[in-house]
Amino acid sequence: MPPFIRVSNLTMGWGDVILQRNLTFQVDRGDVFAILGGSGCGKSTLLRYLIGLETPLSGEIVIDGLGRPNLEVGRPPFGVMFQSGALFGSLTVGENIGLSLEQWTPLSHDAIGAIVRAKLRLVGLDGAENKLPSELSGGMKKRAAIARALALEPPLVFLDEPSAGLDPVSAVELDELILTLNQVLGLTVVLVTHELPSIFKIARRCIMLDKQTKSILAEGDPCDLRDNSAEPRVREFFNRLAKRA
Amino acid sequence: MTETRIRPEALLPTAEVELSDAKGEARQVSLRGTLTFAGAADIWSRIRTGTATLKEGDEIDFDVSQAGAIDGGTMALLVHLRGELAARGVRAEFTGAAEPIQALIHLYKGDIDATKRKKRKAESLLAHVGRATVQFFEEVQGVLGFFGSAVLAAFGLLREPRTGNWKAILPTMERSGADAVPIVVLINFLVGFVMGFQGATQLKQFGANLYVADLVGLSVTRELGPLMTAIILCGRSGAAFAAELGSMCVSEEIDALRTMGFGPIRYLVLPRMVALMLVLPLLTLLGDLMGMLGGLVVGISSLGLTFGGYLFETQKAVSMWDVFSGLIKSVVFAMAISLISCQQGFATTGGAEGVGRRTTASVVSILFALIILDAGFTMFFHAFNL
Structure with missing residues (x-):
């Protein structure tokens, strides 16, 4: 089976500034794939390239065999949860989730309402459809953003720092939700994170970006990299929690 | 605040600094207490x-060595002073630090070589003017590019009307139009009133009191009505659009829209543009009426004109074309206000400060564009005897 996402020799940057060069990796269907690395190495920027918000300096991104997503034409075959949630502040949570359904499906208003309520139940936000985003906590905003990303049943979701800034309980709950969505719906998940507990719990494969060499420092199973990587910086990254303890 | 305490018995009630310059010995700053x-x-x-x-x-x-305790803020200043001395080529080191203070020095990087900081060279006037000029043309290029994108989005919307954000038009019209009525009425009335007074003072000298109606009627319908109303909308709606879209930009809402398959220009800009293009001519008409009413009040109260006489003279002087030309202007002004404010909103970066900067820039740019467009219209109408 061909990979769901194939990235070949991707070079990211702007003007004379190169952020990362010649990145090559692939994400399989049904995988939970993490993009890791220290601050400023380009994790979130790589996500923006993958979802078509930025144009590569060179290289190729192919999603589902269709090439780089063109956001100007039609709807992309994925959902995205941004770091801040990026819910539309002037719309209620229900309207946020129903927006794509109104735009891209011929469903009636009632049917859209039913789907919205089902999605909110899925992410544990029953009864929140009439609330404004400003009335939600950080964790609830992220859950609502996941529900919005899943509104059109995409086979792939991109999550930018899903558990960043959440309390440990909310972070664990969100990790479990992502894992459940992956296992039950067969959803392919690509996430950017630097939360070690999340990485070990949900990611099956990962790449680690390096700011110094502007390239992929390591690729593979996070637990395997933690225990067996020959690269000291990789071991140091994965073992930093253990050290602190 | 980081605070390091050592030898409580050695604490002195106050801090003391001594500068000693003993002959043959190194200079010393003694920090005590x-x-x-x-x-x-x-x-x-x-x-x-x-x-x-x-x-x-x-x-x-x-x-x-005699310091009982040093807090983080003081250490930061000492390290900065050390850096300042280094910049002048004077070598300064911390000496006699007990272990906790040594840790604090290390924390504030007071134990590494203080390098000479490069002072940023002040930009010359010529470079400043050059950079500002380049920025100006980049802004113009940005607005023109945005206009092109808006035209493309409008054609796309005509092909697929279903994808339009039509329901946003009415609320925007209400916010930009209905809510602006009181201020439009007041400002235009006062403009007509003031112009009537100024004109009356001059016209009285020639016994041409009646021509105040001509002066006010023509000036208001052809120039001041559309311009003043557009300026009011620039301050109200232009600033609001830029701030609103700027906030959406910095909170990634615009990116979210794009990844959901919504063209932000089609979804956010076109409804605003259509709403303004519909309400600004209506507000301009209202403004024209109010301006002429202001002139009428002056005519009756100061010049002894009659209501009927003033109206008759206005009717004689102001043609339908005069009103219509003002309305044409107002449609173009509405396009300029919505395009520039939305373009500035979309170009926002850098958080809340960026939103404020872009909002200010949008108002300034719109005012500039309005004056240029108005001058262009005047020259065009004059050239074709319109």
Whole structure:
């Protein structure tokens, strides 16, 4: 089976500034794939390239065999949860989730309402459809953003720092939700994170970006990299929690 | 605040700084007692004054062996002073630090070589003018590019009307139009009133009182009505659009829209543009009426004109074309206001400060564009005797 996402020799940057060069990796269907690395190495920027918000300096991104997503034409075959949630502040949570359904499906208003309520139940936000985003906590905003990303049943979701800034309980709950969505719906998940507990719990494969060499420092199973990587910086990254303890 | 305490028995009630310059010995700043942020200003000025005469190649020690405690703020200032001395070529080191103070020095990087900081060279006037000129043309290019994108989005919307955000038009019309009625009425009335007074003073001298109606009627319908109303909308709606879209931009809402398959221009800009293009001509008509009413009040109260006489003269002087030309202007002004404000909103970066900067820039740019467009219209109409 061909990979769901194939990235070949991707070079990211702007003007004379190169952020990362010649990145090559692939994400399989049904995988939970993490993009890791220290601050400023380009994790979130790589996500923006993958979802078509930025144009590569060179290289190729192919999603589902269709090439780089063109956001100007039609709807992309994925959902995205941004770091801040990026819910539309002037719309209620229900309207946020129903927006794509109104735009891209011929469903009636009632049917859209039913789907919205089902999605909110899925992410544990029953009864929140009439609330404004400003009335939600950080964790609830992220859950609502996941529900919005899943509104059109995409086979792939991109999550930018899903558990960043959440309390440990909310972070664990969100990790479990992502894992459940992956296992039950067969959803392919690509996430950017630097939360070690999340990485070990949900990611099956990962790449680690390096700011110094502007390239992929390591690729593979996070637990395997933690225990067996020959690269000291990789071991140091994965073992930093253990050290602190 | 980071605070390091040592030898409680050695704590002195106040901080003390001594500058010693013993012959043949290294210069020394003796820091004694409890050095807290409260006394930092005194320490700062004393060390700066005392070391002002030091020259390149001189050395000085910051002796902290007698310091009972130093807090983080004071240490930050001491490290900064050390850096300042280094910039002048004076070598300064902390000496006699007990372990906890040594840790604090290390924390504030006071134990590494203080390198000379490069002072940023002030930009020359020529470079400043050059950069501002390039920025100006980049802004113009941005607006023109945005206009092109808006035209493409409008064609796309005509092909697929279903994808339009039609329901946003009415609320935007209400916010930009209905809510602006009181201020439009007041400002235009006062403009007509003031113009009537100014005109009356001059026209009275020639016994041409009646022509106040001509002056006010033509000026208001052809120039001031559309322009003043557009300026009011620039301040109200233009600033609001830029701030609203700017906030959406920095909170990634625009990106979210794009990844959901919504063209942000089609979804956010076109409804605003359509709403303004519909309400600004209506507000302009209202403004024209109010301006003429202002002139009428002056005519009746100061010049002894009759209501009927003033109206008759206005009717004689102001043609339908005069009103219509003002309305044409107002449609173009509405396009300019919505395009520039939305373009500035979309170009926002850098958080809340960026939103404020872009909002200001949008109002300034719109005012500039309105004046240029108005001048262009006047010349065009004049050239074709319209």
